[in-house]
Amino acid sequence: xxxxxxxxxxxxxxxxxxxxxxxxxxxxxxxxxxxxxxxxxxxxxxxxxxxxxxxxxxxxxxxxxxxxxxxxxxxxxxxxxxxxxxxxxxxxxxxxxxxxxxxxxxxxxxxxxxxxxxxxxxxxxxxxxxxxxxxxxxxxxxxxxxxxxxxxxxxxxxxxxxxxxxxxxxxxxxxxxxxxxxxxxxxxxxxxxxxxxxxxxxxxxxxxxxxxxxxxxxxxxxxxxxxxxxxxxxxxxxxxxxxxxxxxxxxxxxxxxxxxxxxxxxxxxxxxxxxxxxxxxxxxxxxxxxxxxxxxxxxxxxxxxxxxxxxxx
Numbered sequence: 001x002x003x004x005x006x007x008x009x010x011x012x013x014x015x016x017x018x019x020x021x022x023x024x025x026x027x028x029x030x031x032x033x034x035x036x037x038x039x040x041x042x043x044x045x046x047x048x049x050x051x052x053x054x055x056x057x058x059x060x061x062x063x064x065x066x067x068x069x070x071x072x073x074x075x076x077x078x079x080x081x082x083x084x085x086x087x088x089x090x091x092x093x094x095x096x097x098x099x100x101x102x103x104x105x106x107x108x109x110x111x112x113x114x115x116x117x118x119x120x121x122x123x124x125x126x127x128x129x130x131x132x133x134x135x136x137x138x139x140x141x142x143x144x145x146x147x148x149x150x151x152x153x154x155x156x157x158x159x160x161x162x163x164x165x166x167x168x169x170x171x172x173x174x175x176x177x178x179x180x181x182x183x184x185x186x187x188x189x190x191x192x193x194x195x196x197x198x199x200x201x202x203x204x205x206x207x208x209x210x211x212x213x214x215x216x217x218x219x220x221x222x223x224x225x226x227x228x229x230x231x232x233x234x235x236x237x238x239x240x241x242x243x244x245x246x247x248x249x250x251x252x253x254x255x256x257x258x259x260x261x262x263x264x265x266x267x268x269x270x271x272x273x274x275x276x277x278x279x280x281x282x283x284x285x286x287x288x289x290x291x292x293x294x295x296x297x298x299x300x301x302x303x304x305x306x307x308x309x310x311x312x313x
Contacts, residue, residue, distance in 0.1 A: 001039065012181060018121045018256040020248070024151055025048070025097065028089035028111035037087075040151045042248055044278050045101045049113055052078075060161045066109060071098065078107045079163050080299035081154075088229065100305050101277040103161060108131060114301070117151070119143060124153065124250035125278040126152065129312050131198045140190040141250035153250075157298060160192040165301075171197070171301045179207035183312045186206040186225075187244035188257065189275070194298055198275065199302045205308065210240075215252030219260055226266040237269035242311050247276040247283065255290050263289030271311045275304065 022040035022236050028034050051170035057067040068075050093109040124141040141153040179188050185207050189195050195211060202209045210225075212218035222243070228235040243261060245254040254274060263268045271293040276283065284295045294311060296304050 018253055019118065020044075020121060020124075020253070021116050021118045022151070022153065023097070023109045023116055024116065025095070026042075026112050026115035027085060027087050028091050028093065031088045036111075038145075039110075039148050040153045040277075041097065041099070041119070041156060042153075042226045043116060043176075044283065045099045045156065047098045047100045047105065050096050050098070052109060065163050067145055069096075069107060071105075071107075074105065076105050076107050076256055077163075077187075078109060079159060080109045081159070082109065082111065084159060084163070084273065088224070099156065103241060104160065106160060108156070108159075117145075121249070121253045122251055126250055127152070133235065138190050140248075153248075155191050157195065160277075161193050161197075161299065171201055171299070172204055175201065175204035175305050176261065177204070177303060178309055178312065180207075180312050182208075182239075184210065184240050185242045185244055185308065185312075186212075186222065186240055187208045187217070187275070188212040188215055188249065188254070189246040190214050190249045191246070196273075197299070197301065200245065200305075201304050202300075202308075205218050205305055207308070207312070214249040215245070215257040217251075218243075219252060222267070226264070230266070235269065236266055240270060240271055242274050242308065243272045244273045244308075247274065247278050247287075255286065258287070258292055259290045273307060273311060 014302055021043040023046050024038050025038050026038055027301060053069050055067040055069055064080050066078045068077055082089060093111050095110050095112050097107060097108045097110060099106055124143045127139045127142045138155050138158060139152045140155045143151050145151060185202055187198050190213055199209060209247050212221055225240060226236050229239060240305045245257050247254040258272050261272055273294045274287045274292045275296050275298060277298045287295055294307050296307050
């Protein structure tokens, strides 16, 4: 399985082209449907894949956290995705995907991995409400393979948020309103968990907000706002100061959205803040290459608030 993940750094060339590579995996045979569904995770978030070693269990672990393993001297929490999703299966997961995102390392227990698939974000679609509801909002995008299988991108950011063992309200403690009048932030993110956290941060800062669920929707809304500002005979940056964007989004990713904004003169003076769980240096460099002004990792409301205060002032 390690051969699947060689030279991951070389894949950073995909950024800015609206393409991505995903590692496909399964969670076992669902006894309710008799089917084995296929899920995906961005290769950027995968550090390695291995057979699950012996896991040390400890009391009072958060829900679905199986325990801990030591990887080269580092203690890594292990999350059982089968248990987290509630998929009924009688087989214990035997494969461990070691992931790194939001500046943390964690391992995900799955039934098995398939292969790495390269595709275009434009082929990733927002899941229909029925599917999203069935999976409890865990699916952020869906694409169909040539053999008819559906691959569902899992919101692993939500998995980390709900198994992190902290109270969410603590993240927003001590945030204070900014003493700035009439400031607006537009943000785009496909994760409902991330959108909720961004919205709560902006509310605490007393900042107006407009949101979209993916890059394509964001670009359409932003062009409409630009047209409305033009009809009023005023620059858009008078009514909109910052665009905050995720990287991974169906239909159009954050790199492509940033490129569209930065090459359109109507958005002159508007800052782009990239807000992503892809927190590695290579991803930040790629963001800067398409014109990103600032970069903040997810799940850091205080750092996000500090950065927004600087950009808005």
